[in-house]
Amino acid sequence: MGNVPKFDPIPGEIVPSWSVDLRRTFKLFLPIFLGSIATTAMSVVDTVMAGMAGTVQLSGVAIGASLFWPCNLFVMGMTLAIQPTVAQLRGAGRTNEIAAKLHLTTVITLITAVIVGIIMCFLPLCYKLMGDIDQEMVRVAQYYLYAVAVGMPAFALFNILRGYWEGLGNTVPTSVFGFIALFLNIPLNWIFIFGHFGMPALGGVGCGVATTITMYLCALAMLIYVLKSKTYEHYRIYQRWFALKSEEVKQFLHFALPLALSTTIEVTCFSLVAVLLSPFGPVTVAAHSVAMNVSGVIFMIPLAIASAATIRVGEALGAGHWNRAYRSSMGAYGMAAFFYVFSVLGIVLFHQEIIELYSSDPEVITLASLLLMYCAVYQLPDCMQVVSIGILRGFKDSKTIFAITVISYWVIGMPIGYTLAYGYLTGEPMAAQGFWIGFICALTCAFVLYVLRIVYIYRRRTLPKTFHIMHSTELPL
Numbered sequence: 082m083g084n085v086p087k088f089d090p091i092p093g094e095i096v097p098s099w100s101v102d103l104r105r106t107f108k109l110f111l112p113i114f115l116g117s118i119a120t121t122a123m124s125v126v127d128t129v130m131a132g133m134a135g136t137v138q139l140s141g142v143a144i145g146a147s148l149f150w151p152c153n154l155f156v157m158g159m160t161l162a163i164q165p166t167v168a169q170l171r172g173a174g175r176t177n178e179i180a181a182k183l184h185l186t187t188v189i190t191l192i193t194a195v196i197v198g199i200i201m202c203f204l205p206l207c208y209k210l211m212g213d214i215d216q217e218m219v220r221v222a223q224y225y226l227y228a229v230a231v232g233m234p235a236f237a238l239f240n241i242l243r244g245y246w247e248g249l250g251n252t253v254p255t256s257v258f259g260f261i262a263l264f265l266n267i268p269l270n271w272i273f274i275f276g277h278f279g280m281p282a283l284g285g286v287g288c289g290v291a292t293t294i295t296m297y298l299c300a301l302a303m304l305i306y307v308l309k310s311k312t313y314e315h316y317r318i319y320q321r322w323f324a325l326k327s328e329e330v331k332q333f334l335h336f337a338l339p340l341a342l343s344t345t346i347e348v349t350c351f352s353l354v355a356v357l358l359s360p361f362g363p364v365t366v367a368a369h370s371v372a373m374n375v376s377g378v379i380f381m382i383p384l385a386i387a388s389a390a391t392i393r394v395g396e397a398l399g400a401g402h403w404n405r406a407y408r409s410s411m412g413a414y415g416m417a418a419f420f421y422v423f424s425v426l427g428i429v430l431f432h433q434e435i436i437e438l439y440s441s442d443p444e445v446i447t448l449a450s451l452l453l454m455y456c457a458v459y460q461l462p463d464c465m466q467v468v469s470i471g472i473l474r475g476f477k478d479s480k481t482i483f484a485i486t487v488i489s490y491w492v493i494g495m496p497i498g499y500t501l502a503y504g505y506l507t508g509e510p511m512a513a514q515g516f517w518i519g520f521i522c523a524l525t526c527a528f529v530l531y532v533l534r535i536v537y538i539y540r541r542r543t544l545p546k547t548f549h550i551m552h553s554t555e556l557p558l
Contacts, residue, residue: 096404102412106389110416112252114385116243116259121381123266123295127288128374130270132367132440138285139440140363141221143370145289147355148204148222149229153236154348156194158341160240162186162333164388165395165474167248172399176316183245183318185325185333190237198233201226207356218363221285228289235296242303247392249316258303266295339479343486350490350523354516357502361512368448369513371439376456379424383417383464387471394475398544407539410472417464424464428457448513455517462524469531476538478545485530494523 097105124146132139163186170178205223239258246254269291276282283290307313351373358365390413397406428435432453436446473482498519504510511518538544 096402096408099408099412102393102405102408103416106386106393106409106412106416109247109250109252109389109392110385112254112256113247113388114256114381116252116255116257117381117385118378119256119259119263121377122263123292125374125378126263126267126270127292128370129439130274131285131288134274134284136363136367136440136442136445137217138221139370140366141218142225142285142288143355143366144218144359145222145225145229145285147353148207149201149226149289151345151349152197152201152204153229153233155341155345156190156197156233156237157240158344159190159193159337160186160237160244161340161344161474162337162479163241163244164248165391165477166336167245168250168392168395168475169399169477171249172396172402174400179245179249179316180318180320181323183241184323185329186337187238187241187319188325189330189333189337190241191234194233194237198230201230201233218359218366224283224286225289228286228293232293232296235293235300238300239296239303242300242307245307245318246313247388248395249313250392250396251312252389252392254303254306258299258306261302262295262299265298266291269294336477336479339483340474343479343483346483346486347490350495351520353495354498354513357499358513358516361510364442364444365448365512367440367442368445368452369516371436371445371449372452372456372513372517374439375428375435375453376460379428379456379460380463380467382420382424383467386413386416386420387468387474389413390468390471391474394472395477398475403539403542406475410535410539413468413472414465417468421461421464425457425460428453428460452513452517455514455521459517459521459524462521462528466524466528466531469528469535472535473531476544478534478538480545481531481534485527485534489523489527489530493526494519497522 127142127146128139131142163183166182166186167179170176170182205219205226243255243258246252270288272278272280273283273287273290274285275287304319308317308319355366355369355373358369390409393409393413394406397403397409432450433446436449436453439449440446470482473479496519498516500506501511501515501518502513503515
C-alpha cells in the first residue's frame with residue numbers, strides 16, 4: 082500500500098504528522114484495549130474457575146460457550162454499525178442526527194437480542210445429535226446456555242452504549258465499565274460455581290448465571306452514566322421517541338446485517354471446533370479451550386487497534402479527508418505489527434506458565450503447549466486482517482467484509498481444518514492441531530483479500546454504496 086498516490090487535499094483538510102496521528106490513534110486504542118481485555122478476562126476467569134471445579138466442568142463451559150458466542154456476536158456485530166456511523170456524523174458536523182440513529186439502532190438490536198435469546202434456549206438440542214460424548218459435560222453446557230440466554234438484552238445494551246461513546250471519540254468509559262464488569266464477575270463466579278452465601282454449587286453452570294447478572298448490572302450503570310454525564314449533554318440520547326421509518330430501518334439493516342453475519346460466521350468457525358473436537362475427549366476440548374482463551378486475550382490488542390482505526394477513518398471520511406484517512410490506516414497497520422512482535426515473544430517465552438494458570442492436568446498442559454505454538458504462527462495474519470476489517474468498517478464496506486469472511490473461513494479454513502483433524506488427508510487424525518492449521522490458512526487468505534480491497538478503495542477513491550445510502554451528502558473527490 083506504500084505505492085498509493087498522495088491525494089490532492091481538499092480545502093480545510095489538515096493531515097497530521099505520523100507522530101501526531103499515532104498519538105491520536107493510541108489515545109483511542111488504549112482505553113478500548115483495557116476495556117476489551119477486562120471483558121475478555123471474564124471468559125478467562127470463567128475458564129479458570131470452571132477448571133478449578135474439574136476438567137468436565139471446564140469442558141462443559143467450553144462447548145456451551147461454543148454455541149453462545151456465535152449468537153452473542155451476531156447481536157454485537159449489529160452494534161458495530163454504531164461506531165463508524167457516529168464517528169462519520171461527528172466528522173461531518175451533523176451531531177444533531179446522532180440521537181435518532183441511536184434510537185433506531187437500540188430498538189432493532191434489542192428486539193434482535195430477545196429473538197436470539199429465545200433461539201439459544203433450543204440450541205442444546207444439537208447435543209442430542211452427537212453420539213459418544215460425556216453426558217455430564219453436555220448437561221453443564223445445556224444449562225450454561227440457558228443461563229446466558231437470559232442476559233442477551235443486557236449484552237446488546239452494553240455494546241450499544243459502548244459504540245455510542247467510542248464513536249464520539251470518548252473511549253475512557255470503555256475501560257472503566259470493562260473493569261467494573263470483571264470485578265463483579267469474579268465474586269459472582271465464586272458464589273455460584275462453588276456455592277456460597279446460601280447459593281447452590283452450580284459448577285460450570287454458575288459461570289453463565291454470574292455472567293448474566295454482571296451484564297445487567299453493568300448495562301444499567303452505563304445507561305445511567307450516559308443519561309446523566311455532562312460529557313454527552315450536547316449529544317444526549319433516549320430523550321424522546323423517534324418514529325421508525327421503514328426506509329431507515331432498511332438502511333440500517335443493509336449496513337449492520339453483513340457485519341453481524343460476518344462476525345457470527347467467523348466466530349462460529351472457531352466455536353464449532355470445540356464441538357467437533359468433543360469426540361476426542363475432555364482433555365482435547367480443554368486444551369483447545371485454554372489455547373483459544375489465550376489467543377482471545379492477545380486478540381484484544383489488534384481488535385482495539387481496529388476499533389481506533391474505524392473511529393479515525395470514519396471521522397476523516399465524514400469530513401471528506403482522504404489523506405487523513407489513509408494516514409490513519411497506515412498508522413493502524415504499523416501499531417498492529419509492533420504489538421504482534423511482543424505478543425509472539427510472550428507466547429514463546431511464557432507458554433508453560435500461562436497454561437498452568439488454567440489447568441494442572443499434565444495431559445491438558447502438554448497439548449495446550451503445542452497448540453499455543455500454532456497460535457504464535459497465526460497471530461500475524463490475525464492481527465493484520467482484523468485491523469483491515471476496522472478500516473473497512475470506517476468505509477462502511479460491510480458487504481466486502483461478509484464476502485471475504487465466507488470465502489476465507491467456510492471455503493478454505495474449515496474444510497482444511499476438518500479434513501486434517503479427522504485424518505481424511507493424512508490418514509492419521511491430527512485432532513486439534515488440524516483445526517489450528519485450518520485457522521492459519523483462513524486468516525492468511527482473509528488478510529490478503531482485505532488488503533487488496535483497501536488498496537482498491539484508496540487508489541480509486543470510490544466508497545461503497547452503503548456509505549452514501551446512510552449519508553445525504555457525497556464526499557468530495
